[in-house]
Amino acid sequence: MSNLGVLRVLTAAALALACAAGACGGSPEPPATPPRAAAPVSTLSGDAAEAARAVLEQYRQAHEVRSVEALDPLYLAAPELSRVWQGQRTAGWDTTRAELAALFNRARSIKLRVDQVAVHELGPGGVAVVADVSRTVSDGVTSVRVDGVLTLVLRRQDERWQIVSEHFSYPLTPP
Numbered sequence: 001m002s003n004l005g006v007l008r009v010l011t012a013a014a015l016a017l018a019c020a021a022g023a024c025g026g027s028p029e030p031p032a033t034p035p036r037a038a039a040p041v042s043t044l045s046g047d048a049a050e051a052a053r054a055v056l057e058q059y060r061q062a063h064e065v066r067s068v069e070a071l072d073p074l075y076l077a078a079p080e081l082s083r084v085w086q087g088q089r090t091a092g093w094d095t096t097r098a099e100l101a102a103l104f105n106r107a108r109s110i111k112l113r114v115d116q117v118a119v120h121e122l123g124p125g126g127v128a129v130v131a132d133v134s135r136t137v138s139d140g141v142t143s144v145r146v147d148g149v150l151t152l153v154l155r156r157q158d159e160r161w162q163i164v165s166e167h168f169s170y171p172l173t174p175p
């Protein structure tokens with residue numbers, strides 16, 4: 001393919017991405033739920049990977065029993081903690097704790113299914129845990145399930161791993 005042909009293909013791709021993001025006017029159709037990729041391969045093994053997976057499991061269990069107290073030791077209790085849920089950012093443990101307490105108080109049950117876990121080293125004392133998560137929250141009458149991706153950034157702090165950043169997002173469904 002000529003350079004001009006490559007340029008045309010790249011321009012068309014950029015335009016398509018811009019339109020998908022809503023830059024062409026109107027509301028874009030939300031993308032269909034993408035197919036699940038093959039199981040991610042962790043780039044980290046050993047004690048740090050096991051500890052990171054243990055934090056993820058404690059996180060899952062704490063949500064299912066709706067206990068902020070069970071989450072307390074998992075998060076860095078400092079203003080630099082950053083939590084993003086579906087485009088909404090929360091800074092600091094105090095605010096994060098209050099939001100989680102409100103969620104847990106509204107819910108009669110929460111179920112988290114974790115799959116496709118990958119643990120990646122970010123340097124000495126830091127790892128990222130990325131997992132597909134299916135979260136179902138019920139108020140006793142209505143249950144809402146979302147399937148998305150959870151990313152936890154952990155830092156070794158005083159001989160334990162703590163969440164310093166959390167991000168969860170999921171595809172939007174059509175209205």
